Amino acid sequence: MLLSVLWWLSSPVFLLVVCAGPKEEKPEEDVTVEVQHRPFICHRKSKFGDLLLLHHEGYFQNGTMFHSSRVHGNKQPGWLTLGIKEAIVGWDRGLRDMCAGEKRKLLIPPALAYGKEGKGKIPPNSTLTFLMELLEIRNGPQSIESFQEMDLNDDWRLSRKEVKEYLQKEFELNGQPPNDTLQEQILDNIFKKEDRNKDGFLSSREFTYKRDEL
Ligand SMILES: *[C@@H]1O[C@H](CO)[C@@H](O)[C@H](O)[C@H]1NC(C)=O
Ligand SMILES: *[C@@H]1O[C@H](CO)[C@@H](O)[C@H](O)[C@H]1NC(C)=O
Ligand SMILES: *[C@@H]1O[C@H](CO)[C@@H](O)[C@H](O)[C@H]1NC(C)=O
Ligand SMILES: [Ca+2]
Numbered sequence: 001m002l003l004s005v006l007w008w009l010s011s012p013v014f015l016l017v018v019c020a021g022p023k024e025e026k027p028e029e030d031v032t033v034e035v036q037h038r039p040f041i042c043h044r045k046s047k048f049g050d051l052l053l054l055h056h057e058g059y060f061q062n063g064t065m066f067h068s069s070r071v072h073g074n075k076q077p078g079w080l081t082l083g084i085k086e087a088i089v090g091w092d093r094g095l096r097d098m099c100a101g102e103k104r105k106l107l108i109p110p111a112l113a114y115g116k117e118g119k120g121k122i123p124p125n126s127t128l129t130f131l132m133e134l135l136e137i138r139n140g141p142q143s144i145e146s147f148q149e150m151d152l153n154d155d156w157r158l159s160r161k162e163v164k165e166y167l168q169k170e171f172e173l174n175g176q177p178p179n180d181t182l183q184e185q186i187l188d189n190i191f192k193k194e195d196r197n198k199d200g201f202l203s204s205r206e207f208t209y210k211r212d213e214l
């Protein structure tokens with residue numbers, strides 16, 4: 001008797017029943033990540049709020065490619081801010097802790113891609129496969145690193161003057177001619193949108209992205 005119970009406990013049938021669970025709860029589908037290439041040297045891993053420079057290829061389940069950043073558009077890799085649903089949630093989830101130079105294959109269920117509706121070339125309820133190559137990681141525009149860089153007097157808040165100096169540097173770096181009118185407009189917009197308590201300063205909390213549950 002005891003022996004047969006022990007056998008039954010350790011049999012795969014029992015394990016299967018346990019895994020399925022009594023309530024038949026379906027675990028939420030997640031992104032399946034397969035690392036295809038990881039560089040030998042990795043100084044920094046991608047995290048929430050980082051700017052990522054990526055090449056991507058998207059495939060349907062039948063293997064047909066529907067988009068490639070190397071072939072379509074301007075054939076250039078694109079920048080993505082990680083974690084703020086800029087593209088699809090499946091990317092926000094599947095591109096975390098990634099090294100520059102790393103290549104991944106992401107299998108993304110419809111709920112974390114284009115859902116029941118689909119979009120453009122993507123039919124409703126499509127599971128998608130993406131081949132991603134991460135080329136570069138930079139501090140996000142609204143990251144804590146950028147905040148610290150902009151906070152010249154280290155008082156943990158950004159004055160209009162501090163944000164303006166940063167904008168001027170960004171304009172120079174991007175080779176744009178200085179344009180005070182435009183910069184004042186951008187400043188107005190930033191403070192109107194982000195200075196929630198209207199004290200004329202951006203706190204780190206006001207400045208950085210809110211972390212949504214993904
Ligand atoms: C593959 O699937 C896509 C989307 O469902 C469809 O548009 C395309 O025609 C299919 N290609 C082949 C070769 O079946
Ligand atoms: C997509 O899936 C949902 C349920 O997951 C279903 O109700 C709906 O009919 C499907 N749509 C299409 C076009 O297959
Ligand atoms: C500066 O920006 C303003 C507002 O966008 C624009 O109307 C104006 O033409 C720009 N001036 C120059 C010299 O580029
Ligand atoms: Ca400051």
Ligand SMILES: [Ca+2]
Nearest residue numbers: 195199201202
């Ligand atoms: Ca404020």
